[in-house]
Amino acid sequence: MQKILLTLLFSGIFSGAFAQKWGTRAGQVDFFSKTPLENIEARNKAVSAVVDAATGAVAVSLQVRDFKFERALMESHFNENYLESDRFPKAEFRGTIQNPKAIDWAKDGVYQVTVSGNLTIHGVSQKVTAPVQILVKDGKAGVTGTFPVRLADYNIKIPTLVAAQIAESVDVNLVIAMQPL
Amino acid sequence: MKYFAFLALLFSPISSFAQSGNDDLLDALGPQAEKAQLVTATFKTTRLVTAHSIENLPAGVLDFRISHRFNTLQNGFSDFFGLDGATTKLMLDYGLTDRIMIGIGRSSFNKEIDGYTKIRLLRQRTTNMPLSVSYMGAISMRTNNGYSASQNLNFTHQLLIARKFSDRFSLQLSPTYSHYNLVPLQADPNNIFALGIGGRVRLSRRATFNAEYFPVLGDRLSGTTDALAIGFDIETGGHVFQLHFTNAPGMTERSYIGETRGKVTDGNIRFGFNISRVFTIVKPKGF
Numbered sequence: 262m263q264k265i266l267l268t269l270l271f272s273g274i275f276s277g278a279f280a281q282k283w284g285t286r287a288g289q290v291d292f293f294s295k296t297p298l299e300n301i302e303a304r305n306k307a308v309s310a311v312v313d314a315a316t317g318a319v320a321v322s323l324q325v326r327d328f329k330f331e332r333a334l335m336e337s338h339f340n341e342n343y344l345e346s347d348r349f350p351k352a353e354f355r356g357t358i359q360n361p362k363a364i365d366w367a368k369d370g371v372y373q374v375t376v377s378g379n380l381t382i383h384g385v386s387q388k389v390t391a392p393v394q395i396l397v398k399d400g401k402a403g404v405t406g407t408f409p410v411r412l413a414d415y416n417i418k419i420p421t422l423v424a425a426q427i428a429e430s431v432d433v434n435l436v437i438a439m440q441p442l
Numbered sequence: 443m444k445y446f447a448f449l450a451l452l453f454s455p456i457s458s459f460a461q462s463g464n465d466d467l468l469d470a471l472g473p474q475a476e477k478a479q480l481v482t483a484t485f486k487t488t489r490l491v492t493a494h495s496i497e498n499l500p501a502g503v504l505d506f507r508i509s510h511r512f513n514t515l516q517n518g519f520s521d522f523f524g525l526d527g528a529t530t531k532l533m534l535d536y537g538l539t540d541r542i543m544i545g546i547g548r549s550s551f552n553k554e555i556d557g558y559t560k561i562r563l564l565r566q567r568t569t570n571m572p573l574s575v576s577y578m579g580a581i582s583m584r585t586n587n588g589y590s591a592s593q594n595l596n597f598t599h600q601l602l603i604a605r606k607f608s609d610r611f612s613l614q615l616s617p618t619y620s621h622y623n624l625v626p627l628q629a630d631p632n633n634i635f636a637l638g639i640g641g642r643v644r645l646s647r648r649a650t651f652n653a654e655y656f657p658v659l660g661d662r663l664s665g666t667t668d669a670l671a672i673g674f675d676i677e678t679g680g681h682v683f684q685l686h687f688t689n690a691p692g693m694t695e696r697s698y699i700g701e702t703r704g705k706v707t708d709g710n711i712r713f714g715f716n717i718s719r720v721f722t723i724v725k726p727k728g729f
Contacts (some may be wrong), residue, residue: 284468284470285471286471286474303604309474311467311471318467319467326479329726329728331722331726331727332503332722333499333500333503333722333723333726334720336505337483340482342485342648347609350479353530420648422679423678423679426679
């Protein structure tokens, strides 16, 4: 009886480690635009993300205004001219891990999975598929990955005058450390 | 003992089951207060036309500004619509912090030198804060007459109160107090008050229509009139071009608010422009 009680107690205490959902409000999403004339880099450190370990469902959401740039003017142009963050304050991803069974969330390890779903930027949704790496260690899970975003796909117009300074496709980088919820 | 086991069973998995609603996965993070975001880009640059706008330079950004005000258009081709003559002002502005900027300038009108500080007191937010308020204080000195430096000084204090009503429309009030240590005539007041009003209408992503008007309230220097300007801001990458028409040849607060001579209605309209080029001197942390 005591053994059962102990087991139950422990399962209660450590239920975190086997939780069905993982998430954070402080994930990081960067993007890079590389051209011979100018490199542009921006960083958002207030990204919300949740993964449902059981179903493989994924949700990521961020405020466009939280992207910080090296140059204030870039940030201003990004918000005012390109992403129009007053009209479209959020960017979101809703999708699923295609092979959720490949991940043992309870065991330390590195898992390569593919995530696919809908990415919404600038009010436009597009289907995307990206390989991501999930690192489970000491009861935490880190998601890293890189995928390209073509600006034209999201109706983000770059005037010809600055077209040489802004890449047609920017690389988006994820570094999201999640805890069991 | 059984009860304890039962209780333990009851409580252990509840945290995971309680969140299994499928409507929004992000709800699992718990409720989050909607953040009140700062309202930015009330105006394109730190000046409406000649007058200060509510905008400050961000920390570590240097702005080099070149401004011209040409002669009046009314003489037509004989002086090429005023373009044969011009007053010029060169300015260097710098953002010390995101709230405090300073600047120095040299103007050919009365050979003035000037310096100023602009401080953000309140910043408009998406909720809870409907207005932005800044203080601007400037000192300027004429250097083209025989009077002493202190006699040629002017001190101007300005409160800037602005609201971005929408993506397209922003409005600003600029109550101004200006003190001249020396005025031309005995009858002239040493202190003048003006209530500046300015605004912008956004025409496209990169162009706005701006206007400013500075009526002097009460006594004014004899022979002067209120300054009026309308113009366009055109932004191209790191530059902002401001093209405008105004009756004021001066570009310091003392001169355009208090010393503008020549009414618009008498044909005293001048073409002018400002060019602003910003440079990032100190990069923000994390880059």
